[in-house]
Amino acid sequence: MQQLISLLVENKPGALMRVAGVLSARGYNIESLTVAKTLDPGMSSMTIVADVDPVMGPLLIKQITRLINVVQAVDLTESQSVCRELALIKVTVSPEMRPALLQEADIFRAKVVDAAPTSYTLEVTGASEKLDALIGLLHNYGQVEMIRSGAMAMARSPRSNKSNGFVEASRNTVKAVEPVKT
Amino acid sequence: MRLMSGSQILLESLMKEGVEVIFGYPGGVTLPIYDVLYDHPLRHILVRHEENASFAAEGYARSSGKVGVCLATSGPGATNLTTGLVDALMDSIPIVAITGQVPSHLIGRDAFQEADTFGITRSATKHNYLVKDINELPQIIHEAFHVASTGRPGPVLVDVTKDVLTGKAHYHPAQEMEPMPGYSVRLDPEDDEIEAAVKFLWQAERPYIYAGGGVIASEASAELAEFSEILEAPIALTVMGLGAVPWNHPNYISMLGMHGSYAANMGVTETDALVGLGVRFDDRVTGRLDAFAPHAQVLHVDIDPAEIGKNRRANVGVVGDVKHVLRRLNQRLRETKDAQGGENREARAGWMARIREWQREHPYARPYDENEIKPQFLMEKIDELSNGDAIVAVDVGQHQMWAAQYMRFNEPRLWVNSGGLGAMGFGLPAAMGAQVANPSKVVFAIVGDGGFQMALPELSTIASNGLPLKIIIMNNGTLGMVRQWQELFYNRRYSSVDMDCFPNCELLAAAYGIKGKTVDKPGGLESALREALAEPGPYLLNVKVTPEENVYPMVPSGGAVSEMILQPPKPVAVGD
Numbered sequence: 081m082q083q084l085i086s087l088l089v090e091n092k093p094g095a096l097m098r099v100a101g102v103l104s105a106r107g108y109n110i111e112s113l114t115v116a117k118t119l120d121p122g123m124s125s126m127t128i129v130a131d132v133d134p135v136m137g138p139l140l141i142k143q144i145t146r147l148i149n150v151v152q153a154v155d156l157t158e159s160q161s162v163c164r165e166l167a168l169i170k171v172t173v174s175p176e177m178r179p180a181l182l183q184e185a186d187i188f189r190a191k192v193v194d195a196a197p198t199s200y201t202l203e204v205t206g207a208s209e210k211l212d213a214l215i216g217l218l219h220n221y222g223q224v225e226m227i228r229s230g231a232m233a234m235a236r237s238p239r240s241n242k243s244n245g246f247v248e249a250s251r252n253t254v255k256a257v258e259p260v261k262t
Numbered sequence: 263m264r265l266m267s268g269s270q271i272l273l274e275s276l277m278k279e280g281v282e283v284i285f286g287y288p289g290g291v292t293l294p295i296y297d298v299l300y301d302h303p304l305r306h307i308l309v310r311h312e313e314n315a316s317f318a319a320e321g322y323a324r325s326s327g328k329v330g331v332c333l334a335t336s337g338p339g340a341t342n343l344t345t346g347l348v349d350a351l352m353d354s355i356p357i358v359a360i361t362g363q364v365p366s367h368l369i370g371r372d373a374f375q376e377a378d379t380f381g382i383t384r385s386a387t388k389h390n391y392l393v394k395d396i397n398e399l400p401q402i403i404h405e406a407f408h409v410a411s412t413g414r415p416g417p418v419l420v421d422v423t424k425d426v427l428t429g430k431a432h433y434h435p436a437q438e439m440e441p442m443p444g445y446s447v448r449l450d451p452e453d454d455e456i457e458a459a460v461k462f463l464w465q466a467e468r469p470y471i472y473a474g475g476g477v478i479a480s481e482a483s484a485e486l487a488e489f490s491e492i493l494e495a496p497i498a499l500t501v502m503g504l505g506a507v508p509w510n511h512p513n514y515i516s517m518l519g520m521h522g523s524y525a526a527n528m529g530v531t532e533t534d535a536l537v538g539l540g541v542r543f544d545d546r547v548t549g550r551l552d553a554f555a556p557h558a559q560v561l562h563v564d565i566d567p568a569e570i571g572k573n574r575r576a577n578v579g580v581v582g583d584v585k586h587v588l589r590r591l592n593q594r595l596r597e598t599k600d601a602q603g604g605e606n607r608e609a610r611a612g613w614m615a616r617i618r619e620w621q622r623e624h625p626y627a628r629p630y631d632e633n634e635i636k637p638q639f640l641m642e643k644i645d646e647l648s649n650g651d652a653i654v655a656v657d658v659g660q661h662q663m664w665a666a667q668y669m670r671f672n673e674p675r676l677w678v679n680s681g682g683l684g685a686m687g688f689g690l691p692a693a694m695g696a697q698v699a700n701p702s703k704v705v706f707a708i709v710g711d712g713g714f715q716m717a718l719p720e721l722s723t724i725a726s727n728g729l730p731l732k733i734i735i736m737n738n739g740t741l742g743m744v745r746q747w748q749e750l751f752y753n754r755r756y757s758s759v760d761m762d763c764f765p766n767c768e769l770l771a772a773a774y775g776i777k778g779k780t781v782d783k784p785g786g787l788e789s790a791l792r793e794a795l796a797e798p799g800p801y802l803l804n805v806k807v808t809p810e811e812n813v814y815p816m817v818p819s820g821g822a823v824s825e826m827i828l829q830p831p832k833p834v835a836v837g838d
Contacts, residue, residue, distance in 0.1 A: 089444070090443065090444055093392070094380060094384065094390075094392070097381065097384060098384060101384055101385050105385060123443075138571075139568065139571070139572055142567055142568035142572075143568045145567070145568070146566065146567075146568045147444065148388070148389040148409060148442065148444050148445045149444050150444050151443045151444045
């Protein structure tokens with residue numbers, strides 16, 4: 081199962097290794113990973129898409145949260161979130177097909193960021209499915225070379241004012257209470 | 263402000279944390295530390311292998327509750343520590359390991375004795391550090407002890423580059439913790455968790471307390487006993503929890519799990535309300551998970567939120583320190599007992615009676631033979647002489663399980679064993695650490711002939727430091743637990759389990775200048791043990807026991823706890 085995990089981690093050497101280690105120790109493959117610093121330069125945000133055993137999903141979040149350098153870990157798989165990816169796509173194109181390509185690129189709101197006599201390089205952002213669709217179409221024009229950023233996700237409707245979109249659910253308030261059956 | 267070297271700052275920082283002793287082994291990059299240690303008040307015990315430094319630090323921590331410290335050089339020194347780190351991680355034991363690292367400018371250049379200690383020990387520790395800036399050293403040491411000893415305790419490693427050790431800086435002792443945004447410990451449970459737990463407990467007709475190492479870590483023995491008394495519920499302990507309640511507590515029903523007592527395993531199978539306190543539903547306790555406590559709702563208390571629901575779904579989960587949680591629970595249970603506790607009172611009394619019946623029906627077997635020493639008899643004799651007050655450090659295998667079954671402890675921290683990792687070679691060095699932490703106590707190192715030989719070089723450390731350990735080798739001439747599994751599950755194809763060529767123990771002991779003896783007849787056992795105890799120094803007692811004796815009860819690996827084997831299978835007649 082593809083699990084979408086959003087993390088706030090301390091911006092320290094080894095932090096990424098610790099998070100990746102929790103996944104790799106269990107034999108889970110990381111499908112995509114983005115990391116960059118937040119407004120607070122001491123912190124980084126990470127978005128991970130990993131192929132995870134669905135039963136172990138919730139446990140995984142707790143085990144990542146347990147890491148000392150991890151400030152917060154949120155599972156966004158089932159939550160309302162905005163999830164975007166960026167791709168740079170270089171496609172070879174014959175002179176007569178160039179207008180058609182530009183038209184289709186426009187439908188996807190892709191921008192031309194480099195033009196050469198035999199190719200265009202496009203920049204496009206969107207949900208991963210949108211990127212897949214565009215890349216599929218571009219194969220009709222010529223050879224496609226591309227690089228993708230991997231997903232970045234932010235929870236919708238944050239309950240707090242925090243600009244990073246993390247909900248107020250630190251490990252201090254982690255609860256595992258389930259109602260007793262009566 | 264005095265200008266100090268990194269090595270001096272390191273040792274001052276350790277002193278500030280209350281460290282009294284370091285178990286270590288020097289090497290190239292730690293030379294600057296050892297140079298300061300030369301005339302430093304900190305006591306250093308030179309072990310004979312770094313792995314044993316980490317085990318000794320664990321034995322120190324397990325028997326005292328204080329943080330154990332070990333020290334090793336870069337490369338092989340650090341990699342040799344790793345088994346002890348993982349062992350401490352599995353059993354949540356607070357130790358701090360200091361390792362030297364090659365100079366910063368050589369890192370990544372495959373320098374002599376360079377290893378990626380930070381990377382290698384990442385998953386072997388609760389947390390680890392690489393120090394490349396001398397000014398960060400005091401704060402990191404302070405943080406390391408904080409992380410090791412708070413919350414769910416565990417091992418922390420601090421890897422220090424040689425240029426930091428030789429560099430100079432003004433020493434600013436760490437005054438208080440710098441904020442650790444990713445690390446907070448919740449000791450006190452939420453009110454709604456406690457109320458849910460109280461409701462859960464009074465609904466129970468057949469409550470059962472399953473308590474483990476968390477009770478010892480949080481020093482909640484008195485609270486646990488009181489909890490059981492208010493609830494009138496039996497207490498079973500895990501192999502990590504032995505001693506958490508005194509052996510003679512009326513509600514104590516011994517250990518549960520793979521080699522647990524009949525009453526404890528039947529109890530957990532029949533209970534309708536399983537109360538896990540500082541436990542992790544380890545597979546050696548649960549057997550086949552879906553057949554474990556099949557009729558029970560579960561209340562799980564643990565300081566680590568990641569434990570709740572990890573292996574078994576908790577109907578009520580309480581995150582907090584067991585001692586804090588039990589105090590609150592006991593108070594609320596007392597307040598509500600009259601109003602709510604009466605409902606299932608009769609059912610609970612009947613349940614307790616049933617537990618007692620199981621205890622009477624199937625106590626641990628007490629085999630005796632006039633001609634050979636049964637291992638169980640050996641454990642009973644040691645137990646008799648230790649009177650519940652001695653520290654018992656064990657290795658891993660059959661003798662560990664027999665000791666767990668037959669030893670009776672008056673209090674916590676007397677039982678030192680490698681529970682989760684099951685690391686052979688642990689017993690002897692761990693006993694050294696326990697003896698150093700408790701110089702006036704009798705410390706038994708009960709080891710098998712296999713594990714003893716893994717740690718044999720430490721006889722030198724023991725002799726050199728005059729550690730008055732009573733080393734008891736339960737010698738069955740075989741790797742007994744592996745042999746037992748080969749007998750039961752591999753059609754008696756005994757493969758690589760014979761431990762022949764065991765040294766002559768009198769000569770071996772004498773070679774180290776300590777006393778030793780071999781005993782092989784039951785009649786001579788008690789006097790030999792008494793002689794060992796009377797000896798002011800170390801004593802090596804080699805006890806030859808029945809080779810083909812198995813540990814029972816036994817839950818076959820992957821089997822249901824209730825399907826435990828109580829005695830050897832009957833021989834099948836040929837032709838049947």
